[in-house]
Structure formats: C-alpha cells, structure tokens
Amino acid sequence: KSWWSSGNESEEPTALYYCVVYLAPGDYHRFHSPVSWVVESRRHFAGELYSVSPYLQRTLPGLFTLNERVVLLGRWKYGFFSYTPVGATNVGSIVVNFDRELRTNSLLTDTRADRAAEKAAESGEPYSGYAEATYTAASRVLGGHPLQRGEEMGGFQLGSTIVMVFEGPKGRRPTFDEGFMDQGRRGGWKWCIEKGMQVKVGEKLGYAVTEEG
Numbered sequence: 001k002s003w004w005s006s007g008n009e010s011e012e013p014t015a016l017y018y019c020v021v022y023l024a025p026g027d028y029h030r031f032h033s034p035v036s037w038v039v040e041s042r043r044h045f046a047g048e049l050y051s052v053s054p055y056l057q058r059t060l061p062g063l064f065t066l067n068e069r070v071v072l073l074g075r076w077k078y079g080f081f082s083y084t085p086v087g088a089t090n091v092g093s094i095v096v097n098f099d100r101e102l103r104t105n106s107l108l109t110d111t112r113a114d115r116a117a118e119k120a121a122e123s124g125e126p127y128s129g130y131a132e133a134t135y136t137a138a139s140r141v142l143g144g145h146p147l148q149r150g151e152e153m154g155g156f157q158l159g160s161t162i163v164m165v166f167e168g169p170k171g172r173r174p175t176f177d178e179g180f181m182d183q184g185r186r187g188g189w190k191w192c193i194e195k196g197m198q199v200k201v202g203e204k205l206g207y208a209v210t211e212e213g
Contacts, residue, residue: 012210014079015170017189019205020064021162022054030155031085031162033147034205037076039083040144042099043130045069049105052088052161064163068105070094071130072153074144078208079167083153088160096154098145101133150202169208 023029047068050056057063068087075081085094087105094104138145147153171188191206193199 012187013170013172014167015189016080016165017168017206018163018165019193020057021164021199022052022057023156023160023162025158028201029158031153032201033083033149033151033153034164035076035081035166036147036149037074037081038139038142038144038146039072039074039098039135041073041132041134042096042102043071043073043132044102044104045071045130047087049087049089052086064161068094069163070096070102070104072096076166078169081166082164084163084165085154085156086161086163087156088158093157094154094160095156097152098135098138099133169210171209 045068048066050060050063050067052063052067060066064084064086070085072083073080085096087094094102096102135145136143168189169187172186187209189206190209192204193206199205
C-alpha cells in the first residue's frame with residue numbers, strides 16, 4: 001500500500017499509538033518527519049509557555065493541552081497521523097518549514113490564533129480554541145503537503161517537546177489452534193524505544209509488523 005494513499009485501505013484492524021519526545025535546552029532543536037505522510041491541515045493553539053520538563057509533566061495535569069502548540073494533522077499508510085510541536089518556557093517560536101503564514105509566540109504582534117480568540121469574544125460567538133489552515137493547495141492530487149521520512153520539518157528556538165499520535169496495525173492474539181500459549185501478539189506495532197531513552201536523529205522509534213512477518 002502506498003504511503004500517500006487515503007487512509008487505511010486494508011481490512012487489518014488498527015489502534016492508536018502515541019510517543020512523546022522531550023527536547024532539553026541542550027538538545028538538537030530541529031525536528032524531522034518520522035515517516036512518509038501527507039499533512040492535510042494545521043491547527044495553531046495559542047496558550048501558555050510553561051516548562052515541559054519531566055518533573056512538570058508529572059505534576060501538572062494536561063500540560064501539553066495548556067501550552068501553545070501547532071498540531072499537524074494528516075495521514076500515512078495505516079491511517080491517521082498527527083505531529084505536534086509544543087511550545088515551552090523561553091521558546092520564542094515554533095517554525096514549520098512549509099508554512100510561511102504560521103506565527104507563534106510573538107511578543108510584538110498578535111498571532112492569528114490570538115486574533116481569532118479576540119474576534120470570537122467581540123462577537124459573542126464560541127471560540128474553537130485554535131486557528132486552522134489547510135495544505136490542500138500544496139498538492140491537489142494528494143490533498144496536502146507530502147513529507148518523506150527523515151525530511152526536516154521545522155524547529156524550535158530552544159528545547160521543547162514533540163507529541164505524536166498515530167494509527168497503526170493493531171495485531172491480534174493467536175487462537176488456541178495456533179498455539180496462543182507459546183507466542184505473543186501477532187502483527188501490530190512494535191516499539192524500538194523505552195521510556196527515558198535518549199533518541200538521536202535517524203534512529204528508529206518503532207515499526208509495523210504484518211501477519212506475514
């Protein structure tokens with residue numbers, strides 16, 4: 001199945017997986033596409049700039065939903081895929097290379113998300129909480145902006161966090177006839193990383209396993 005096709009066309013059941021990558025101030029500040037996928041839209045949430053240190057992640061519930069963030073939504077070969085750079089203390093901006101209109105964490109001028117909130121308040125209408133843009137014009141055929149695995153997407157001025165939520169193969173438990181006592185789950189998503197590990201650019205985070213192997 002092609003990586004750019006629309007959604008998961010196979011009959012294989014899928015599940016949602018997530019991965020949070022914390023960038024300390026001394027880490028590499030650019031971010032790259034972990035897979036080949038099509039980015040269909042962007043949602044910019046204006047918010048706070050709390051520290052995203054491991055300590056605050058443990059002690060402040062909903063930290064990543066409080067801070068300013070840019071949610072990139074799209075699809076890959078197994079279905080839904082999202083990639084979210086999250087702002088943090090002293091992070092002056094989040095830059096997305098293929099989105100020249102995006103302005104974040106601006107001290108001198110309001111961002112589009114700020115203006116959308118003010119407009120909703122003035123009119124008395126409910127505010128969705130974000131300013132949205134689509135990337136349909138990038139490719140009418142694909143319906144979004146295509147990214148290849150490893151391609152640089154953007155960066156932070158200082159360290160912060162990346163949150164990925166994506167759809168992947170669910171896998172299944174072997175039946176009794178297949179010898180379920182001797183084997184683990186068949187197929188599905190397998191992680192190559194563990195909590196607290198240091199990850200470098202180009203290292204594999206995980207992979208999909210089909211029933212055929």
